[in-house]
Amino acid sequence: MKIDFLVNSLVPGGAERVLVLLANFFKKQGHDVTIITFNEPEIWKPDPEITRARLHDGKIKNHMVRSLVNLTKYYSKKKNRPDVLISFMIQTNLIGILVSKLYRIKVIASEHNNHLKETDRIGRMTRKYFYRLANKLTVLTHFDKIHYDKLGVDTYVMPNPCTFDIYEEEVRKREKIILAVGALNRYHHKGFDNLIKLIAPILKKHKDWKLKLVGGGTKGTNFLKALVDEHNIQDKVIFTGFSTEVSDIMKKSDIYIMTSRWEGLPMVLIEAMSQGLVCISYDCKTGPSEIIENETNGILVEDQNIEEMSLKLEELINNPDKRNKLAKAATESLDRYDISSIYDRYMKIINSF
Numbered sequence: 430m431k432i433d434f435l436v437n438s439l440v441p442g443g444a445e446r447v448l449v450l451l452a453n454f455f456k457k458q459g460h461d462v463t464i465i466t467f468n469e470p471e472i473w474k475p476d477p478e479i480t481r482a483r484l485h486d487g488k489i490k491n492h493m494v495r496s497l498v499n500l501t502k503y504y505s506k507k508k509n510r511p512d513v514l515i516s517f518m519i520q521t522n523l524i525g526i527l528v529s530k531l532y533r534i535k536v537i538a539s540e541h542n543n544h545l546k547e548t549d550r551i552g553r554m555t556r557k558y559f560y561r562l563a564n565k566l567t568v569l570t571h572f573d574k575i576h577y578d579k580l581g582v583d584t585y586v587m588p589n590p591c592t593f594d595i596y597e598e599e600v601r602k603r604e605k606i607i608l609a610v611g612a613l614n615r616y617h618h619k620g621f622d623n624l625i626k627l628i629a630p631i632l633k634k635h636k637d638w639k640l641k642l643v644g645g646g647t648k649g650t651n652f653l654k655a656l657v658d659e660h661n662i663q664d665k666v667i668f669t670g671f672s673t674e675v676s677d678i679m680k681k682s683d684i685y686i687m688t689s690r691w692e693g694l695p696m697v698l699i700e701a702m703s704q705g706l707v708c709i710s711y712d713c714k715t716g717p718s719e720i721i722e723n724e725t726n727g728i729l730v731e732d733q734n735i736e737e738m739s740l741k742l743e744e745l746i747n748n749p750d751k752r753n754k755l756a757k758a759a760t761e762s763l764d765r766y767d768i769s770s771i772y773d774r775y776m777k778i779i780n781s782f
C-alpha cells in the first residue's frame with residue numbers, strides 16, 4: 430500500500446518525531462512510504478529507504494498558500510498519489526484535507542494538541558468546519574474525541590507510541606536526579622517556572638538530590654537560570670541543553686516530574702515510564718490521567734496545586750520502596766503504547782475505508 434505522511438517540517442518536536450517513527454514502522458511492514466514536507470529543517474532523520482518529497486520551493490510569500498499550491502501540483506501527477514495520506518498538525522491537516530478532496534485521496538488528519546489549546550483563526554476554522562471533511566480524524570485522548578464527535582467529525586483515539594524500548598533492570602540503581610524534559614522556551618506551557626519555585630526548598634532540604642532540565646532554547650534557559658539564581662539553588666539544578674541521548678539520561682534518573690499547564694498526550698511521560706522512572710505529574714488537561722493511574726503506576730496531583738505537588742514529591746524522595754513499586758508498575762502498563770499496537774490501530778482505520 431502506498432502511504433504518504435505530511436507535515437510542515439521535521440523540526441525537533443514530539444509530533445514530528447512520532448511521524449518519523451510511524452513512517453519507519455510502516456516501511457518495515459512493506460508499505461511504499463513517502464514523507465512530504467513544506468519547509469526545512471530536518472532534525473528527525475527517517476529511514477533512508479523512505480521516499481522524501483521536499484515541497485519547499487516557490488515564490489509565493491504566504492506560507493500556507495505556497496504549501497497548498499505545491500501539494501496540488503505534486504498530486505496532479507497521478508503516479509505521486511497515495512492510497513492514504515496521513516497528515517500531522519492543524520494547518521498541514523487543512524492543506525492535506527483540501528488537496529485530498531480534490532484528487533479523491535483517502536486522508537487521515539492527526540490532531541496533536543488538545544482542543545482547548547489556543548490557535549489562530551485558520552486553526553479554529555479547521556477544527557470547527559474542515560476536520561469533518563477528513564475520512565478520519567485521530568486525536569490523542571477521549572476528552573478530545575467527545576468534543577469532535579459533537580461537531581460531526583469521524584474521530585478515533587490514537588495515542589502516541591512509545592519511542593523507546595522498555596528498559597528492564599534487575600537491580601534499581603539510580604542517581605538522585607529529578608528529571609524534566611521539554612523545550613525551555615516553552616517554560617510557561619511546561620510549567621518550568623513554577624517547577625523552580627516549588628522545588629527550591631525541597632532541594633535545599635534534601636541536599637543529595639538535584640533537578641536536571643533537558644531541553645534547548647536560549648531565551649527560556651536564561652529566564653530559568655535567573656529563577657535558579659533568585660532561589661539560590663545554582664548547585665542543585667543542571668541544564669543539559671537539547672539532547673539526543675534522552676533515553677540514557679532517563680535510565681540514570683530516579684523521578685520524572687511533569688508540571689505542564691496543558692498537554693495533548695505527553696509522549697515524554699510515556700518515555701519516562703518506559704525507562705523505569707517514577708512519574709509524578711499535574712493532572713492537567715489533557716493526557717496525564719490517560720497514562721497514569723494514581724498511586725498505581727505513578728502519582729497524579731491536582732492541576733497546578735503547588736503545595737500538593739511539593740508534598741507528594743517529597744514523599745517519593747523519602748520512600749525508596751514506593752519508588753521501586755511505582756516504577757515497576759509503570760513499565761508493565763505500557764503495552765497499549767507499543768508501536769506495533771499503534772500500527773494495528775492505523776491499519777484498522779485504513780482497512781475500514
